[in-house]
Amino acid sequence: MSRNNLKGWQQLETMAAASEGKQIKALFANDSERFANYHLAHSGILFDYSKNRISDDVKAALVQLARECEVEAWRDAMFAGDKINRTEGRSVLHTALRSDHCPNQAIGQQVQEELDHIRSFSERARSGQLFGYSGQVITDVVCLGVGGSNLGPEMVTEALPSQPGDTVKLHYISSVDAVPLEHLLAGLSAATTLFIVASKTFTTTETLLNAAAAKRWLLSEAPETAIALHFVAVTEDTDKAASFGITPDYCFRIWDWVGGRFSLWSAIGLPIAIGRGYSAFESLLSGASAMDEHFRSADIAQNIPMMMALVGVWNTTFLNINTLAILPYDQQLHQLPSYLQQAEMESNGKSVNWQGEHIQYNTCPILWGQTGINGQHAFYQLLHQGSHDVASDFIVSANSCAQSDIHHQHLLANCFAQSQALMNGVGEEEVKRELLANGLNNNEIEQLAPHKVHAGNRPTNTLIIDTLDAFHLGALIALYEHKIFVQGIIWEIYSFDQWGVQLGKLLATNMLGDVQPGSAVDRYDSSTNGLLNHIKSVSHSE
Numbered sequence: 001m002s003r004n005n006l007k008g009w010q011q012l013e014t015m016a017a018a019s020e021g022k023q024i025k026a027l028f029a030n031d032s033e034r035f036a037n038y039h040l041a042h043s044g045i046l047f048d049y050s051k052n053r054i055s056d057d058v059k060a061a062l063v064q065l066a067r068e069c070e071v072e073a074w075r076d077a078m079f080a081g082d083k084i085n086r087t088e089g090r091s092v093l094h095t096a097l098r099s100d101h102c103p104n105q106a107i108g109q110q111v112q113e114e115l116d117h118i119r120s121f122s123e124r125a126r127s128g129q130l131f132g133y134s135g136q137v138i139t140d141v142v143c144l145g146v147g148g149s150n151l152g153p154e155m156v157t158e159a160l161p162s163q164p165g166d167t168v169k170l171h172y173i174s175s176v177d178a179v180p181l182e183h184l185l186a187g188l189s190a191a192t193t194l195f196i197v198a199s200k201t202f203t204t205t206e207t208l209l210n211a212a213a214a215k216r217w218l219l220s221e222a223p224e225t226a227i228a229l230h231f232v233a234v235t236e237d238t239d240k241a242a243s244f245g246i247t248p249d250y251c252f253r254i255w256d257w258v259g260g261r262f263s264l265w266s267a268i269g270l271p272i273a274i275g276r277g278y279s280a281f282e283s284l285l286s287g288a289s290a291m292d293e294h295f296r297s298a299d300i301a302q303n304i305p306m307m308m309a310l311v312g313v314w315n316t317t318f319l320n321i322n323t324l325a326i327l328p329y330d331q332q333l334h335q336l337p338s339y340l341q342q343a344e345m346e347s348n349g350k351s352v353n354w355q356g357e358h359i360q361y362n363t364c365p366i367l368w369g370q371t372g373i374n375g376q377h378a379f380y381q382l383l384h385q386g387s388h389d390v391a392s393d394f395i396v397s398a399n400s401c402a403q404s405d406i407h408h409q410h411l412l413a414n415c416f417a418q419s420q421a422l423m424n425g426v427g428e429e430e431v432k433r434e435l436l437a438n439g440l441n442n443n444e445i446e447q448l449a450p451h452k453v454h455a456g457n458r459p460t461n462t463l464i465i466d467t468l469d470a471f472h473l474g475a476l477i478a479l480y481e482h483k484i485f486v487q488g489i490i491w492e493i494y495s496f497d498q499w500g501v502q503l504g505k506l507l508a509t510n511m512l513g514d515v516q517p518g519s520a521v522d523r524y525d526s527s528t529n530g531l532l533n534h535i536k537s538v539s540h541s542e
C-alpha cells in the first residue's frame, strides 16, 4: 500500500491542516508535564522534542505510521545483515563494526582482525615506533580522502580534545585543489611524514590525484622503496592499493557492506586511533553500540532515534518545513553540520521510491548550520524573523572539557535562550509596551513595533550530551545514523546508495580535456562553452 494510503499518514495530513495557527507555547500552557512527556534519555544523551508543534494526537499518529511502515522489521533486517541496500545488492552492516554480536561469524572475525590491526598500528605510531625511510620517527600523518573517507575521522578528531599522549600530528586534505596540499607539504619533512590514502573504491579522482602528488613529493628526495614506509591505504580494493606500492602490513580493509558515510567505525577511523588513542576509538565504538542496543530494543515511543526521525518526518513531510539547522553549542563540534550534511542528504536526498515511482511528498530537508554562538551573529536573524520556517537541532554538552566554567555557562544560557526565543517569539503588544516604557511616543511606537515582532513557533529539538567525550560522541553519531535509516523507511527511499553523485563525476572526467589550453570549445550549451572559452582566454597556463 502506498504511504499516503496508510491510516497514520492520513491522520497526520488532517492534523497538519488543522494545526495552522496553533502555537507551541500554548501546548506548554495546557500541559504542565510537557517536558516530562516529550523527552527521552539514553546512553548519556537527553533528547527534548517538546518544543515542536506536536500534540499527543500527533505523537500517537506518528507512532502508528512507524508501525504501519514496519520500521521495526526493517531495523531487524538491517541488523541481521539482509541485503536492504537493494539497488546495489548489499547488506548494511556498519553496526557490526561496533558490536560483539555480529550476525555473521566470518564478518565478525574480519572485523576483529582489522580492529587488532588498527590497535597495533596506532600504538606503534603513538609510541614512536613507526619509522620513515631514513630511520627517523614518523611525526606527522596526512590523511588523504574525501566525502565519507574524510568527514567522519576529521569531525571526530576535531571533536575530541587532544591529550598529553597525542604525539602524532594529524592533517586532513580532502580537496582536489592543490593549494592546501602544497601549503601543508611545504611545512613538513618527507622523512617523518606518513600518508593515509583513505578510499573505499581506490578510484576517487580527488584522492588519487592527491596521493600521486604526495608520492612525487616523497620521491623527490627518497628512493622508490620509501613508498612502503610512508603510505598506508584504507580500502576495499587491496589490489589497487598494492599496485600503488602499499604493502600488506600498511593496508587496511573495509568491505562493501560499509557505506562510505557510515564508515568512521571501520579502518577509515584509523586517524582517530592514531591521533586520539586506540582507547578513545574503542570508547567511540562503545558509545555507538550502546545507542544501537537502545535502537534495537526500545518501543517506538521510547526510542530516541525513532522519535527523532518521526519528529523530522512531521516537520518536513506534513508541515512543509524543508530546512533543518544543526546548531552545536560546543566549538569542538564545529564540523558536525558538514558531517551530517553528507550523512543525511546523500542518504535521503532522493525523490524516487522503492517501486521506482516519483515521490509526491517532501523527503530529506536541506541541512545546514554551524556552531550556535557563531550562527547567532550571522544567520539567526533569519531563524527568528525570516520568511522561511526553519527547524533546528540544538546540541550542547552538560559538562565542559575546558577549565573555565563561566565560558560553558554562557554557552548553555545562549543555547537554551535561543530555543526558548524561537518558540515564544515576541508579540506586538509586548513590543509596544516595551517601547512605551522606553519613552517612545505613539508615532514612533507604531513605526518601530512591526520590526521588533518575532513570530516564534519555530520548532526545535534540544540534545544534551553528558560530556563531549568519545563514548557520548559515538552515541550521538549513531543516533543520527539510525534517525536517517528510519526516515528512509518511512519515505520508502533507498538510503544507502548515492547515484546522484555519479553524474557530475562522469561529466567532469569528460570535460577535463576542454579546460586545458587549446582551441575554442563549442560542443556544449552556450553557457558552458562561454565559461570554458573565457578560462582559455585568461588562463596563465601554457
Ligand SMILES: O=P(O)(O)OC[C@H]1O[C@H](O)[C@H](O)[C@@H](O)[C@@H]1O
Residues within 6 Å of the ligand: 146, 147, 148, 149, 198, 199, 200, 201, 202, 203, 204, 207, 260, 261, 346, 498, 501
Ligand atoms: O572512499 P571513496 O571510494 O574514495 O569515496 C569517497 C566518497 O565518494 C563519493 O563522493 C561518494 O558519494 C561518497 O559517498 C564517498 O564517501
